[in-house]
């Protein structure tokens with residue numbers, strides 16, 4: 001018998017190996033409170049949503065979205081996307097380097113470059129693919145990467161795929177970063193920064209669980225002083241940080257990193273990831289980034305909608321400023337109710353409660369009172385630092401935020 005054909009007994013055996021393995025893994029997750037379930041939302045992403053909860057439909061104030069400017073449900077933007085489907089069809093039909101490259105893709109990349117103040121840009125299917133493809137294209141096994149310990153999973157996966165040597169520095173601790181660069185320099189003689197061994201600092205711009213910023217001006221100084229390159233991921237900074245939402249360089253009034261990654265899935269309220277930078281870098285990525293080359297181009301209608309949403313964002317800087325004033329108001333309100341929260345420079349407000357189960361219970365209680373705010377637990381954040389992670393939108397009213405802050409403070413008080 002051909003060795004690839006299994007008897008029914010063998011098939012049963014194989015199924016039970018798979019079932020055993022997955023069942024044990026799921027049980028372990030249940031026991032350690034790290035099992036994840038999906039919420040069922042039955043309305044578009046917006047400040048007010050409808051959620052299925054215990055079999056019932058509930059209205060919730062959404063304090064959990066990445067759609068920071070609340071652009072996903074704006075009638076004129078939806079209409080534009082619908083028209084793009086009628087014009088361009090439902091799918092791209094090929095990779096960007098074969099037949100998938102349509103006018104909307106090129107217009108989107110031009111718009112991103114203009115928005116970010118860079119020469120050029122390249123888009124990917126998602127922000128995750130942008131990080132994984134870019135890091136693994138730019139860094140190889142001879143290279144050295146210095147990575148902030150709180151970097152996003154897509155950066156970590158990109159580093160793993162690159163096979164570069166990785167030094168993880170303590171979160172936003174620039175002294176630790178300098179110490180590790182010096183250590184790597186000693187280990188590599190004068191080679192770090194040369195053609196044969198490149199060094200890279202890679203960091204989130206806004207840290208997704210803490211809402212704090214990377215210190216771009218200082219990181220640039222460290223990078224330049226040591227002959228290493230700097231890459232930042234502006235997933236949560238684009239449309240949020242800087243007076244007009246252009247990100248960290250605008251916020252700090254400094255130059256750009258060597259490589260800037262971002263996503264169109266958060267404030268831009270569409271889909272897709274991007275890299276913006278010098279033309280030659282972008283040309284290199286078009287030829288080397290495997291998550292760009294070996295995948296179908298995003299649907300042209302999606303590219304059109306992302307470009308249209310981005311133009312809307314550029315035309316409405318007041319939305320960015322309203323978001324920023326909402327965040328300041330909400331942090332102040334939480335503090336006035338006695339909670340120890342930082343005044344964050346992004347749209348992510350961490351309310352750390354410590355205990356995993358307590359965070360879960362709080363999130364559950366708040367959902368019952370009409371506020372959707374997720375509990376974030378290990379392994380997404382370190383053990384013992386479980387938190388409610390509020391993310392704000394430009395469309396929240398101050399009244400809603402004040403009521404939410406009071407309910408959160410009361411809920412925390414009642415489980416203490």
Ligand SMILES: Cc1ncc(COP(=O)(O)O)c(C=O)c1O
Pocket residue numbers: 126127128129131152154204208233235236263264265272273
């Ligand atoms: C910092 C960071 N980078 C990248 C991503 C991935 O972006 P996308 O959702 O577009 O894949 C995310 C979130 O999902 C993120 O938080």
